[in-house]
Amino acid sequence: MEGVTDFPVRALLSELGGFKFCVSEFIRVTQEALPEKMFYRFIPELKTGGRTASGTPVIAQILGGNPERMAETASKAVELGALGIDINFGCPAPIVNRNDGGAVILKEPKRVEKIIAAVRGVVPKSIPVSAKVRLGWESPYEIFAISEAVVLGGASWLTIHARTRAQGYAKPVHWSLIGEIRKRLPIPVVANGDIWSIDDFRQCRDETGCEHFMLGRGALGEPSLASRILSELDLVNSPNPKVEEYGDSRERWLPLFHRFVELGEPQAINPSYTTKRIKQWLNLASRTRPLPWAEPIKRASNLQEIWKSF
Numbered sequence: 001m002e003g004v005t006d007f008p009v010r011a012l013l014s015e016l017g018g019f020k021f022c023v024s025e026f027i028r029v030t031q032e033a034l035p036e037k038m039f040y041r042f043i044p045e046l047k048t049g050g051r052t053a054s055g056t057p058v059i060a061q062i063l064g065g066n067p068e069r070m071a072e073t074a075s076k077a078v079e080l081g082a083l084g085i086d087i088n089f090g091c092p093a094p095i096v097n098r099n100d101g102g103a104v105i106l107k108e109p110k111r112v113e114k115i116i117a118a119v120r121g122v123v124p125k126s127i128p129v130s131a132k133v134r135l136g137w138e139s140p141y142e143i144f145a146i147s148e149a150v151v152l153g154g155a156s157w158l159t160i161h162a163r164t165r166a167q168g169y170a171k172p173v174h175w176s177l178i179g180e181i182r183k184r185l186p187i188p189v190v191a192n193g194d195i196w197s198i199d200d201f202r203q204c205r206d207e208t209g210c211e212h213f214m215l216g217r218g219a220l221g222e223p224s225l226a227s228r229i230l231s232e233l234d235l236v237n238s239p240n241p242k243v244e245e246y247g248d249s250r251e252r253w254l255p256l257f258h259r260f261v262e263l264g265e266p267q268a269i270n271p272s273y274t275t276k277r278i279k280q281w282l283n284l285a286s287r288t289r290p291l292p293w294a295e296p297i298k299r300a301s302n303l304q305e306i307w308k309s310f
């Protein structure tokens with residue numbers, strides 16, 4: 001997630017366990033070829049075999065509308081060590097959509113197919129190329145044509161955020177439509193959208209029949225969620241034991257944020273950026289339960305104030 005799942009977040013959440021993959025923030029593909037150093041800036045894990053320190057593969061996320069340029073960028077990412085490519089057809093940001101990136105491409109499923117085919121054509125078969133979509137631009141039923149295009153393009157799997165672009169982040173999520181698509185498609189379908197708790201996960205699994213799930217905001221809102229879902233799926237080949245719930249426990253959250261800061265240090269991340277990120281994180285965590293102790297932290301203006309307020 002752009003501005004959320006950066007290097008220290010990926011390091012921290014993958015350390016807690018439960019994830020088979022994680023996805024980088026998006027690399028915006030424009031007419032200009034991206035210099036190598038930018039790939040390393042987006043995905044420092046390229047220097048460590050394309051994996052987080054705890055061994056979780058990081059998939060390089062790319063966003064853009066030009067098939068040739070997308071293929072060149074994917075090819076470069078793989079040459080530098082990316083272990084997978086995910087193509088973003090879901091971003092709803094007007095500035096991105098006006099510049100021919102993200103969800104706007106869903107309006108023309110043929111273009112979805114061409115972009116995936118171009119990327120697939122240059123990436124070795126051993127490296128997965130996946131697509132992430134919303135249900136459609138305007139209508140959720142656009143997903144039928146979109147998902148066919150994704151398969152024709154040759155994607156390894158399809159992740160569906162069960163909302164349209166028109167919905168933004170408003171309710172409802174249409175999990176049952178993911179289930180319809182899953183039944184029709186010859187490739188794995190990954191369900192995404194509004195999995196904030198184990199109960200949400202169970203409901204999503206029941207409505208979609210999916211075996212694969214992508215967590216976004218909920219993975220930060222409750223950092224034990226992925227690990228607990230993995231136990232529930234009975235896929236416990238993760239080296240980590242099931243992580244205890246963070247819930248509303250100040251004593252559990254405090255060391256988590258210290259670790260977050262520690263993991264960001266080698267990247268020389270600006271402390272004011274880290275301060276903003278902790279506040280953003282607590283805002284997500286506060287969505288599913290009251291965290292009265294977090295209120296003064298949300299008003300802190302630097303890391304020292306955050307530690308004092310805890």
Ligand SMILES: Cc1cc2nc3c(=O)[nH]c(=O)nc-3n(C[C@H](O)[C@H](O)[C@H](O)COP(=O)(O)O)c2cc1C
Pocket residue numbers: 001002003004025026061088090091132161192193194195214215216217218
């Ligand atoms: C701040 C923010 C940034 C996001 N960035 C991306 C992104 O770069 N690529 C992407 O495919 N989806 C992105 N998303 C969408 C999420 O991946 C996900 O599809 C959506 O939030 C619904 O799932 P969730 O309820 O698990 O968060 C972003 C969402 C948010 C809130």
